[in-house]
Amino acid sequence: MIQIFSNSMGSEELAAVQAVFNSKWLGFGKETQQFQEELGAKIGSFRTLCVNSATSACFMAMRILDIGPGDEVIIASVNFVGCANAIIDRGAIPVFADVDSRYLNMAPAEISRLRTKRTKAILLLHYGGHPADMDAIWREAGDLPIIEDSCCAPFSTYKGRNCGTLGDIGFFSFDPMKILVVGDGGAIILKNDVLLNRAKEIRYMGVANRQSGIDGLKTGTQRWWEIELNTISGRFVPNDITSAIGRVQLRRVDGFIARRKEIWDFYQRELAGCRGLSCPPEPLPGTTSSYYLYWLTVPERRDALAAWLTSKGIYCTFRYFPLHLIKHYGSRQRLPNSESANETTLNIPLHQNLQQNEIESIVRAVREFFG
Ligand SMILES: Cc1ncc(COP(=O)(O)O)c(C=O)c1O
Structure with missing residues (x-):
């Protein structure tokens, strides 16, 4: 099976872990402090804290912003389930926003449509690594705090600034299916010292x-x-084993992204004009992408294409099942673009470990399907 996600763990990561074992200090310590500093330097924010997952970061974000019972948070429906759970966990209400049909990022006009006097924050995603249209989002959001889920977009940039540093709170994931991988882990980035100090306690x-x-x-x-306590919270700290891996991955990640871009460009070239599908858009002008996902739009027979590709040993999927369709949430919202994406979008493999013969066979299989 050609995997849809992959990671690159090698001898350098292993040596870094061995050094932590030798030190006998496995918990939060020197390696984590250094990883935090090095990551902060790379993204241009020294208000960066490492945590044990992005889901933890999102749960923390709700506490940091004091989101509570009855508050509303506007969140794009095409997003990761843990983000809506973090809102509901505080007794607050996720208000699902529709997405732009090409970028699958939150449609900025949704903010004015959905905003009420109970709205306390906007939680947005940079889908697939392509930065959202932040100027339009900022215009719409006004003084509402913005939480930026940058799990798809580590090191993507918007007008020269890194995703994750554009809102009031940003976060990254370093789980096994992401670009920079530590096992499980993440980081949270805070806009000012008040938020930073609160985040340190809540962590x-x-x-x-x-x-x-x-x-x-x-x-x-x-x-x-x-x-002494200042508030009640859980335990969201990472450890020196995963941080040591993260420090090595940080030195390698630009290479991973460069290779992902080569594969993206290959798909864009080779699948352009293939009838029966549309290729994803390029990143907005003035932005760069980390190329986390490649998404095809297949107006008819998307599920048949998925079955065909898996029968050929090519893993494919759709990220992210629209949250407003999860029955447990009991949403009655109707969001046409998110629902259409749910019927027509298919992600095909995109990661730095794909070989030329594999991406050629993926293109061949897609083309064969459409005859
Ligand atoms: C967009 C997005 N947000 C948040 C998360 C949560 O990340 P983690 O696995 O580090 O908790 C994920 C993980 O798949 C994700 O894809």
């Missing part, structure tokens, strides 16, 4: 002024085991 149970045990002695504390 670790709500503990105020956390310093590690005996370090308290240096600041004159005699009983270094005493703690």
